Amino acid sequence: MYLKTVSDEEATAEIAEAYAAERAGMGTVMNATRALSARPDMLVPVDRLLNQLRDGFSLGLEAFRMITLVVAKHVPSNYCSHVYFRGLTRFAGRDQALAIQADHRSAGLSERDVAMLDYAEQIAIDASRVRAADIDRLRAVGFSDLNIADIAYAASFRCFLSRYYDAVGATVEPQFLDDDPTVREQLTVGRP
Structure with a gap:
């Protein structure tokens, strides 16, 4: 970490509660x-927003994790790629999570999931290129406006957090690193 953060011993009030939880x-x-504790007044609100978005996600936790994995690849963010790969494997299995990370279009997903991840990917790459036709495609495969908003929130928020973590030098914890060096290399999409 490039910045001084709040240590366990220094943590008080809401930060101590967040750490304990x-x-x-x-x-x-x-x-x-x-x-996030490098700016102590931001840790709790950012954490609450992430939890609210994730826990109330209209498409479920697996879709949330697929979106975050695809977005992390394109930000690019090593930290979030490794963490969300690990999280997605609990839902989709290791091979499927690897396939989604490599290329969600050829991972055997439904047309609906591919459309969702195409939209999330476009937000990560260049959201200014999203057009009404992109939203029409999402509606055509069954997404409501609430679902589309959730996809946009999840992708945009992941861009924000992933870029922040890289900007302050957050490193991946060993428990999130895959045992296979080839997989670790595939998930290392940003700074080595």
């Missing part, structure tokens, strides 16, 4: 959370 749920405090 993450430690209770995951057994550790992630570097992503520590990175």
Whole structure:
């Protein structure tokens, strides 16, 4: 980490609560959370927004994780690629998660999932190129405007967080790194 962050010993009030909750749920405090503590007044609101978006995601957690994995590849963000690959494997399995990360269009996904990930990918690459036809395509495969907004929120928020984590030097925790060096290399999409 390039910045000084709030250590466990220094954590008080809401930051101490956030650290304790993450430690209770995951057994550790992630570097992503520590990175947010460099601006202590932002950790809790950003974390709440992420939780609200993820927990209330109209398309479910698996879709949220597919979106974040595809977006992380195109930001590009090593940190988020490794973390969300690990998270997606719990839903889709390791081989499917690898296929989605490599090229979601040839990963055997439904037309609906491909359209969703195409839209998320476009947001990550250049959201200014999204057109009404892109939204019409999403509607044509069954997405509501709420679903489309959720996809846009998830992709845009991942761009924000991924870029922030890279900008402050957050590094991937060992427990998120795959045991296979080839897979680690595939997921290393940004700074080595």
